[in-house]
Amino acid sequence: MKLPGSTEWLLHCATSLAQLEPGETASAAQLAEYYDLPAPYLAKQLQALVRAGVLAATTGPRGGFRLARAASDITMLQIVEAVDGAASPYECREIRQQGKGALPQEECRSICVLARKMADAHRAWRQSLRGVSLADILDELPEGAPQRTRSRLTGITPPRR
């Protein structure tokens, strides 16, 4: 049971984009440089976040990616499932209905109890990730982090405050 390695990339990229000011964007090339990742593959993965409604892509000379919604409206679950889909890791192939021990059809009208318990566990996993927004993640970063992220990611020097 393994999530794609790009799950880490996209969680971090979304967290970085969440630290930009309104109106700012970062390109796939900037994000790739920021995390030392292969740009073409990262660009493809970022499109998955666009399709999932997590990021918005703008075109033009200052084009790039930004959050499509408020950081408080984007959950870790949405990002993880944009990469890997929402299917349960457990696949029930109904072996209860095959072989010498095959159950009669009338006993298989409802989901197998084992599949049901595995689904409960998957639900608990999803519930946990649904409970964490990007805003929650930002709340845990050290104080100076967003300013540093912005300046390193986009090259925009933050104004003195």
Add this chain to the structure above:
Amino acid sequence: MKLPGSTEWLLHCATSLAQLEPGETASAAQLAEYYDLPAPYLAKQLQALVRAGVLAATTGPRGGFRLARAASDITMLQIVEAVDGAASPYECREIRQQGKGALPQEECRSICVLARKMADAHRAWRQSLRGVSLADILDELPEGAPQRTRSRLTGITPPRR
């Protein structure tokens, strides 16, 4: 994120073995026939449950597999992790420490907040499966199921009661 297909096999095999009477066993060949599964590969997988302390293997003419502990002491988590290991599906490769955005080492002494939240979700998944024993599963089977399982699995005709 996918569990091996044999996860379903082993959950069902353990559930069937949990329905035998004390002293009874079933061989890999009997279990394979019961569920119409490839016997050699199933036998190999059953050994993983033996190594995990879920099943005991006995040798000799009446040899086979039985539960190594009471059904109430065997959880779904133990079976699933015997097949697939206990590692989290999320792998943190510390990309926060690489590239132009690399964080200073003193900010990386504790686990990345994203990895921590992913670990929380994995913990919730494990907790859910740890809360379900084979005895809980048996409690949900229809009344005549254990007798039917025994007679089809081992060929032992149950006594009239």
